[in-house]
Amino acid sequence: MTQQIPQVLRGQEKYIELTAQLMSQRAASFPPKALVRTYGCQQNVADGEKIKGMLRLMGFAFTQNEEEADFILFNTCAVREHAEDRMFGNLGALKNIKRRRPSLLIGLCGCMMEEDNVARRVRESFPFVGLVFGTHSLHHFPQLLYEALLGDKKHVVERGVDDMTLPEGLPVYREGSIKAFVPIMYGCDNFCSYCVVPYVRGRERSRQPQHVIGEVRQLVQEGYRDITLLGQNVNSYGKGLDQPVSFARLLQQADELPGDYWLRFMTSHPKDATKELIDVMAQGEHICRHLHLPFQSGSNRVLREMNRRYTRERYLEIVAYAKEKMPDISLTSDVIVGFPGETYEEFQQTLSLIREVGFTSLYTFIFSPRPGTPAASMEDPVPAAEKSRWFTELLAVQEEVAAKRCAGMVGDTLRVLVEEVAKNGTLSCRTGGNIVVEVDGPASLVGSFAQVRVTEAKNWILKGTLA
Numbered sequence: 420m421t422q423q424i425p426q427v428l429r430g431q432e433k434y435i436e437l438t439a440q441l442m443s444q445r446a447a448s449f450p451p452k453a454l455v456r457t458y459g460c461q462q463n464v465a466d467g468e469k470i471k472g473m474l475r476l477m478g479f480a481f482t483q484n485e486e487e488a489d490f491i492l493f494n495t496c497a498v499r500e501h502a503e504d505r506m507f508g509n510l511g512a513l514k515n516i517k518r519r520r521p522s523l524l525i526g527l528c529g530c531m532m533e534e535d536n537v538a539r540r541v542r543e544s545f546p547f548v549g550l551v552f553g554t555h556s557l558h559h560f561p562q563l564l565y566e567a568l569l570g571d572k573k574h575v576v577e578r579g580v581d582d583m584t585l586p587e588g589l590p591v592y593r594e595g596s597i598k599a600f601v602p603i604m605y606g607c608d609n610f611c612s613y614c615v616v617p618y619v620r621g622r623e624r625s626r627q628p629q630h631v632i633g634e635v636r637q638l639v640q641e642g643y644r645d646i647t648l649l650g651q652n653v654n655s656y657g658k659g660l661d662q663p664v665s666f667a668r669l670l671q672q673a674d675e676l677p678g679d680y681w682l683r684f685m686t687s688h689p690k691d692a693t694k695e696l697i698d699v700m701a702q703g704e705h706i707c708r709h710l711h712l713p714f715q716s717g718s719n720r721v722l723r724e725m726n727r728r729y730t731r732e733r734y735l736e737i738v739a740y741a742k743e744k745m746p747d748i749s750l751t752s753d754v755i756v757g758f759p760g761e762t763y764e765e766f767q768q769t770l771s772l773i774r775e776v777g778f779t780s781l782y783t784f785i786f787s788p789r790p791g792t793p794a795a796s797m798e799d800p801v802p803a804a805e806k807s808r809w810f811t812e813l814l815a816v817q818e819e820v821a822a823k824r825c826a827g828m829v830g831d832t833l834r835v836l837v838e839e840v841a842k843n844g845t846l847s848c849r850t851g852g853n854i855v856v857e858v859d860g861p862a863s864l865v866g867s868f869a870q871v872r873v874t875e876a877k878n879w880i881l882k883g884t885l886a
Contacts (some may be wrong), residue, residue, distance in 0.1 A: 426588055428473075434561040439478040441568055445522060446489045453479040454488040458506055459496025461649050461685070462620075463529060465600040466557060467494045470528070472590030473560050481592075485516055490524045490564075492550075495531035497615050499787040503531060510545055517547045524567055526550030532578050533619035536790055542574070553578035554620055558586035583621075587630050597838060597866050598645040599638045603631050603669065607651035609688060611715075612726045613755065613786065613794040616651055625657050628664050632672050639678040644836055644866065645849075648673070648684040654691035667695040674703040679868065681836065681851060685711045686753075690729040692737050701744040707851035708745045709779075712737065713753035717772035718765035721758050724797070731772060738776050749779040749852025756813055757786045757806030759797035766809050770816050777824055779852060780879055781817050785810050818878060825854070825876035832872045832886050837864045856881040 428435070442451040453474045457467035470492065471481065482488050493510060496502040510527070517523050525548050531537045533553040541548055550567035552560070556577045567575040585605065593599060606621040607614075631648070638646055648670070650656060656666040666684075673682055682705045687696075689712055700706050712734075716722050719730050741748050754769060773781070785806050788795040833856070835848035840862050848856045848871060857880065858871050870886035 428476075428558065428561065428589070431558070431561040434565040435473075435477050438561060438565045438568060441565070442478060442489065445568070447487070450478055450480045451489040452482040452487055453490045453492065454482055454485060455492045455494060456509070457494040457529075458502050459494075459498060459530070461600050461647065462602060462605075462651070463494055463496055465602050465649060466529065466554070468591045468593055468600070469557055469589040470494065470560060471592035473557075475592050476590055477561060477564070485513065488523070490526070492526040492528060495527060495529035497530035497534055497537070497619050497789065499784060500789075501787065503537070506531065507540075510548070514545075514547060524549050524564075526552075526564075526567065528552045528554075528556075530554055530615070530619040534615070534790065538576075538578060546573075549574060551576045551578065555584070557589060558584065583624055585624055585626055587626070596642060597836070598647070599643045600647050600649050601631060601634050601638070602626070602649045603653060603666075604650040604656050608655065609652060609690075609728075610726060612724060612797075613758065613789065613792055615789040615792055618791055620651065623652070623655060623659060625660055627660065628657070628669050628672065631669060632676070635673045635682075636676050639676055639680050642866075643680065644868070645681045645683065646673075648682070650684075650686070652686065652688040652691060653684050654687050654693070654696065665693075665695065667693060667699045670696070670706065671699045671703070674699070674705050676705075678705075680705055682706045683709060683853075687712050689714065689734050689737060690727070694740055697737075697741050697744050700741075700748075707853070708747055709749045709751070709851060709853045710741055711751045714772060715753060715755050716758060716761070716765070717769035718761070721761050721765050724760060725755075725758060725794075731768070735772070735775065747852070749850075749854065750776055751780050751782070751853065752776075752778055753782045753784070754813065755784055755786050756810045757799075757801055757803075759786065759788075759794055759799035761801065763809070766813075770813060773813070773816055773820060777820055778817065779824060779854060780821060781813075783810065783813055783817070821879040822876065825879060825881055828854075828873050828881060829876050830873060832870055833883075835869055835871045837867055837869055839865060850881075854879065854881060856883050858883050858885055860885050 455467050455471055457463050495506050532551050552563050563575055604625040606623045607617045608623045610617050653666050657664040714734050833850050835850050835856050837846050837848050839847050841847040845857045846860045856871055871883040872886045873881050873883045875882040
């Protein structure tokens with residue numbers, strides 16, 4: 420192979436070489452083509468980039484066309500039922516392609532594959548799937564892929580393996596050259612009663628700070644402008660390290676790197692959010708003044724049932740301190756509507772919190788029971804139709820809040836990152852507060868920072884002119 424094989428893949432070299440040889444003989448065209456479709460969160464996106472990095476090491480090119488792919492891999496998400504249903508629907512559509520082209524290998528990986536009920540359904544209902552592996556098996560991927568391609572077994576399956584390995588140095592293939600995700604930890608120890616993540620991602624494991632900072636430094640040197648540090652709960656970063664390092668300190672170290680770039684992070688858990696973190700954000704040179712801080716519910720009783728381990732009052736205290744230190748901070752959040760046992764009066768407490776905080780935007784979800792979690796067996800008397808009405812009411816409130824906030828920005832001059840040329844020909848830009856701004860300008864500005872004067876507010880999107 421012409422590319423250097425990283426240390427973490429030592430022992431996988433022969434499978435990398437053998438897979439490349441096998442595909443050069445078997446593929447319909449050269450180089451062989453892989454389609455990797457990722458569902459879910461940014462952590463899944465980061466995993467998908469590592470999978471593509473290894474595929475490229477094995478000689479694959481990439482396609483979005485199912486008809487020309489030699490290998491199709493769905494990287495799955497287990498957080499909500501909708502994501503699972505969508506994945507299974509798309510998987511079923513591959514059956515006819517597999518019938519026409521028996522040599523096509525179809526695989527599934529990611530969070531859903533760590534759920535016993537899902538693995539059983541795949542085995543019973545989708546026998547044409549030849550490769551299944553879970554969230555802890557990325558560094559075994561070349562061997563698993565080779566064994567599946569070889570065809571000695573009807574199915575190659577590796578799941579439920581949690582050896583606490585943090586596979587440093589896996590190759591990464593990123594589609595873009597502007598934005599990048601850097602996982603700083605894996606897993607979660609919080610066990611919120613509605614969440615399946617600790618069961619499919621395992622317990623918290625933090626990367627060594629020098630590895631994180633080294634990766635950020637490399638990305639800055641390569642010209643990436645918008646770098647996001649990822650974790651299920653970044654605020655608990657470092658607790659399991661031999662020499663514990665707080666997330667605030669890690670963020671500060673990343674901010675001290677020279678260059679012209681932005682730093683973001685997600686997701687923050689309110690129970691671990693500290694004044695130290697807010698102070699580092701306020702003093703940072705590269706850190707975006709954008710805090711994604713999921714509150715999920717405005718009711719203390721519902722928060723207790725969710726096992727969130729903070730109160731409404733504690734959440735508002737963090738928000739107040741952040742606004743004091745950074746009056747221009749942009750706050751976003753996650754909200755669950757219709758948690759089991761939630762009353763309409765408790766839902767109204769959620770709406771009042773939204774109005775009080777003034778969020779830039781919200782990620783809103785109707786409660787989705789996940790098998791194996793405590794909330795899945797809780798009594799849930801509110802009908803789905805009623806929850807949908809609540810959901811519509813919440814969207815209306817947030818739209819009003821966002822429109823008011825954006826209207827207040829008209830006339831401001833903001834620093835933005837020009838991300839792409841939109842379909843309508845305008846430049847699609849993003850502020851440090853994660854708000855989209857549309858401006859007219861040359862395509863040559865894509866990938867650079869610019870000053871934009873806001874001229875119009877359209878709910879949660881701004882329009883402006885180059886300053």
